[in-house]
Amino acid sequence: MTAKLYCFGESGNSYKVALTLILTGCRWEPVYVDFFNGETRTREFRKLNPMGEVPVLVHGNKVFSQSGAILQYLVRLTGMLGAQNPDEEIEILRWLLWDNYKLSSLCGVTRFLSNFVPEEKRPREVIQWHISRLRLSFGVLDDVLSRRDWLVGDRPTIADMSCCGYLYYPEPFGFHVSDWPHIGAWLDRIMQLDGWQPPYALMPGCPADRNEHTP
Numbered sequence: 001m002t003a004k005l006y007c008f009g010e011s012g013n014s015y016k017v018a019l020t021l022i023l024t025g026c027r028w029e030p031v032y033v034d035f036f037n038g039e040t041r042t043r044e045f046r047k048l049n050p051m052g053e054v055p056v057l058v059h060g061n062k063v064f065s066q067s068g069a070i071l072q073y074l075v076r077l078t079g080m081l082g083a084q085n086p087d088e089e090i091e092i093l094r095w096l097l098w099d100n101y102k103l104s105s106l107c108g109v110t111r112f113l114s115n116f117v118p119e120e121k122r123p124r125e126v127i128q129w130h131i132s133r134l135r136l137s138f139g140v141l142d143d144v145l146s147r148r149d150w151l152v153g154d155r156p157t158i159a160d161m162s163c164c165g166y167l168y169y170p171e172p173f174g175f176h177v178s179d180w181p182h183i184g185a186w187l188d189r190i191m192q193l194d195g196w197q198p199p200y201a202l203m204p205g206c207p208a209d210r211n212e213h214t215p
């Protein structure tokens with residue numbers, strides 16, 4: 001059964017799922033959601049996901065949203081990229097929660113405000129505030145990765161796939177890989193995994209497709 005991933009290329013939260021689908025060898029296809037023209041706020045989309053967000057994964061008669069929940073579903077489905085014992089399960093959950101609150105959410109909003117809002121409307125102070133918060137998060141991640149190759153256990157898990165979701169995008173949002181050598185080495189390790197591809201190669205839609213609001 002082919003899973004459908006409702007997504008768009010610029011969505012780092014969708015990329016986490018697309019990458020995990022690829023690395024676990026699932027059959028899937030992307031369904032483009034026109035976020036930049038407000039599709040996630042339409043009545044039709046809210047029938048699919050009342051939370052009004054991508055990613056959404058449809059697998060048979062199951063419909064999931066929230067990248068962390070979808071990643072856990074994919075672990076259950078494939079037996080790959082998951083915990084090997086109950087303590088690791090909690091560790092993975094810790095990273096998914098931290099990522100959603102302190103990393104990907106800040107990356108997403110900072111990148112949106114810095115690149116996808118018309119230049120004259122970009123709120124400089126808000127962007128700077130977010131970048132300073134983000135630097136604290138990059139520091140946490142870099143520090144942990146100075147002592148280990150993967151966030152949980154000794155192999156890649158969905159914790160890594162979640163936390164790397166925004167860090168391969170080319171648009172500037174205050175993340176300079178040269179400032180964070182251990183994050184850089186970890187991103188390189190993820191890139192070595194069989195099947196890895198960057199976000200715009202996995203999902204439809206990219207800034208170049210839109211002729212306005214493009215940096």
Ligand SMILES: N[C@@H](CCC(=O)N[C@@H](CS)C(=O)NCC(=O)O)C(=O)O
Pocket residue numbers: 010011012013014035040041052053054055065066067068100108
């Ligand atoms: N915590 C959610 C965040 C999802 C999210 O923020 N999705 C964005 C795109 S990356 C979205 O669809 N936003 C729609 C909107 O704000 O209207 C997850 O991990 O799935």
